[in-house]
Structures are given as structure tokens and as C-alpha cells.
Amino acid sequence: MAKRFSEENSIGDVLKLFIQENKLQAGMDKIDVRDAWKNLMGNGVNNYTTEILLKGNTLYVALSSAVLREELSYGKQKIIKMINEELRKEIVKELVFR
Template identity: 75%
Template sequence: MAKRFNEENSLQDILKEFIQVNKLDAGMDKIDVEQAWKNLMGNGVNNYTEEVLLKRTTLYVKLSSAVLRNELSYGKDKIIRMINEEMGKEIVKSIVLR
């Protein structure tokens, strides 16, 4: 019969440990960055966003509106700061708008 440990761990702590042990941080960051984009940009931008993809430290965003792409290109540095603040660590260093 298996031993029971008296230590109580929260599910959150167990999942964090599982992610670290299995080196799944990069995959989780990809998912979290996509969600951060949706939260920060709002419905107006999300309606024209077709794809959000993180490769290493570059965020690729495919937009269906050339006008919106041009407008967002002026605020790339601010978008990078906002996403990194939302994530709690520096993940994105550059953005490519397509």
C-alpha cells in the first residue's frame, strides 16, 4: 500500500512543479502570451487579429487590417512593455505585425 504524506500541497503548486520538471515553460508561455494579447488589446483589435504566435522572444501577430497594422506599428514598444508586465516576466522582446 502506498504511503500517505502529511504535507498538503495546493494544486497550483503541484502544477507549477510539474511544468518545471517536464520543461513545459516555453509551451505555456505561448498560450499565456496569446491570452495576454486578447486581454490587453480589447475587442476592437481582436476582431482583426487572425493569429498570435510566439517564437523564442518574437511575437508574430497576423492582422486582417492594414490600417490597424500601421497604427499598432507606432506603439510596438508600449505593447511589448504591456505584455511583459501582464506575463510578470520578460518574454517578448520584439513584435512583427503581418
């Protein structure tokens, strides 16, 4: 019986190729950033978060509490660093609280 030669790829590799070929990475980054924010900030901040939007390299976060917005603005660089470490790539370069 002849040995079969087939090009078998893992599902992860196939999905990565599909995302690359169809230029879907920007959309995937938006979803990944939203999930990272929810995981890192916890329930306390998420209860006051009304919108999370990634445009280019800028993350816009709308908060319903002015006090929380002011408090988080002091740690912008730390939050950016935490999100990028969670995603294992540098996506967010600026953070704007609304």
C-alpha cells in the same frame, strides 16, 4: 494517537513542479501571451487579429487590416511592455506585425 507527518503541497505548487519537470513552460508561455494579447487589445483589435504566434522571444501577430497594422507599429514598445507587465515576466522582446 500518533501525529501524522505528511508533505502537503498546494495544487498550484504541484502544477508548477509538474510544468518544470516536464519542460512545458514554453508552451504555457505561448498560451499566456495569446491570452494577454486578447485581454489588452480589446474587441476592436481582436476582430482584425488572425494569428498570434510566439517563437522564442518574438511575438508575431497577423492582422487583416493594413491600416491597423501601421497604426499599431507606432506603439510596439508600449505593447511589448504592457504584455510583459500583464504576464509579470519578460517573455516578449520583439513584436512583428504581419
